[in-house]
Amino acid sequence: MPPSRTLPPPYAGSTDTITHTKTVAELMRSRRHELTTAELRIMQAILRDYPAAGLQSVAAFAGDAGVSPPTVVRFTAKLGFPTHAQFQAQLRAEVSARSAGPAQLYATTDHTKPGTTVLHRCEQQIGCAVIDTLHTADDVDFARAVNLTADPSRPVLITGGRVSAALALYLATSLQMLRPGVRYLEPQQGARTAALLDLTHKYTVVTFDYRRYERDTVRFGTKAAGQGGKIVLFTDTYLSPLARDASAVVATSVDGPGPLACLTPAFAMIDALLVAASERDTGKGQRRLTQYDDLSHDTVN
Known part of the structure; x- marks a missing residue:
């Protein structure tokens, strides 16, 4: 198994710590600056079809x-796997984890841990997540995401899935106050198809896609990339299939105390x-x- 790390207590006075096993994608990104040119090619090859690409034989993958x-x-070995078989075992475990839904996670959730309250568990687990x-975020991808979304010369389209649309709307509403040319897209085929009519290489397309990944969101992002748009992908640490087409990937933990995906870390990265x-x-x-405030005061009774 890959190395784990111990996080500091999230709040002063707490003595709890939490360990987290990194995915292969996290390990690669965290050690990007240690990799040789050849090793960076391996990383890129894995991310093009993650995690399936790494499940080939050593010879086939090397080719x-x-x-x-x-x-x-x-x-x-540099990533912490003594053998290639252990590396592949981790990737196979991630394939299973990517398809896990709330029903499967509910069965493994500790609902009655003695001596704790829901608020205490949330404080520790969500706080640490x-x-x-934020501590392990990829600086390179984050900088790309900022450049692609903050550049006022690039129109920005922002969309998400059935649940992650809330993240997309939050980012779009907030970014609109900082720069022009930002548009929120409802997670509906008609809205996305209409947006593709005008999409060119000048556009930035921000997409939110978390396990279990949504086919329509991935399809829209792939088409947008095919038309030259630059994709900024917010996803979980197991990586949406759209990662292969993304110019920047902002991966966040979705682990929390309950069976539903915890999106609080994603909100933190948006902030x-x-x-x-x-x-x-x-x-x-x-x-x-200032102009926004003035206009708001003019329209509120």
């Missing part, structure tokens, strides 16, 4: 990545992106916010 078999073995997400966007040009941002 796809354009490297030698010993380079693949050294790469997996947020800290973990971080908005902070970064607001700091790109404080003068224009402040003038736009």
Whole structure:
């Protein structure tokens, strides 16, 4: 199994810690700066079809990545797997985890842990998930996401799935106050098809897609990328299939105390992106916010 890490207590005075086993995608991104040029090619090959690409034999995978078999073995060892078989066992476990839904997770959820309350469990598990997400975020992908969403010369389309549409609406509503040209797309085929009519290479398309991944969202993102749009993907650590077409991937934990996906870490990453966007040009941002306030006061009785 890959190495785990111990997180600091989320709040002063707490003595609890929590360990988290990283996915292969997390391990690769966290060690991006340690990888050689050949190892970066391996990383890119895995992410193009994650996690299935890594389940081939060493020789077959080395051929796809354009490297030698010993380079693949050294790469997996650098990630913390003593053997390639253990590396593949982790990927197979992730394949199973990607398809797990609320019903399956409900059966493994500890609803009656003695000596704890729901609020205490949420404090520890959700708090640590947020800290973990922000602490281990990929700086390279985050910077790309900020550049692609904050650039006022690029129109931005933002959409999500049945549940993650709430994240998309939050980002769109907030980003609209900082810059022009931001549009929220309902997770409906008609709205997305109409948006594709005008989509060009000048567009940034922000998509939210979490396990179990939604076919319509992935299809829309793939078509948008095919028309030249730059995809900023918010997803979980197991990675939506849309990751292969994304210019920037913002992966967040979805682990929490209950059977439903915990999206609090995703909200935290959206807030971080908005902070970064607001700091790109404080003068224009402040003038736009002032204008927004003035218009709001004019329309409220």
